[in-house]
Amino acid sequence: MKYWLMKSEPSAYSIDDLERDGSTHWNGVRNYQARNFMRDEMRVGDQVLFYASNADPSGVTGIAEIVREGYPEEKEPTWSMVDIRFVEKFARLVPLDELKTTKGLEDMVVTRKGSRLSVQPVTKKEFDVVAKLGRKRG
């Protein structure tokens, strides 16, 4: 099983929207590297850290899961999408600041300066550390 981090601006689509909808199509990704992860590497059951970007503060807000593997967008088949479903909303948002200073997360892509990749791989260890932080009441 693989682990991922996917970004969304909460003004566009938040963890609350995902909880309400149950599942959603993850379309609109227009970056080749991100597309290739979705098209080639995601498998049903993979776990996803749901990240709120451009937020106040930005950070991880919960967990989702891949329920449909990469398939082409209808109007622009160059691009791919996956389907995800809601798994869990964290007890608290884990801010980017905290990710940067938490031991064991030094190599997370999202903590690197200038990392604009909206779909990123994370390790199981990183996933577990973040999930533990999110479940802890702050």
Add this chain to the structure above:
DNA sequence: GCCAACGTTGGC
């Protein structure tokens, strides 16, 4: 809203 850090496009 600003702007640095990217990724993409297109002229040459």
Add this chain to the structure above:
DNA sequence: GCCAACGTTGGC
């Protein structure tokens, strides 16, 4: 194939 111009992302 280079690289300047342009567009976008996303932290702040």
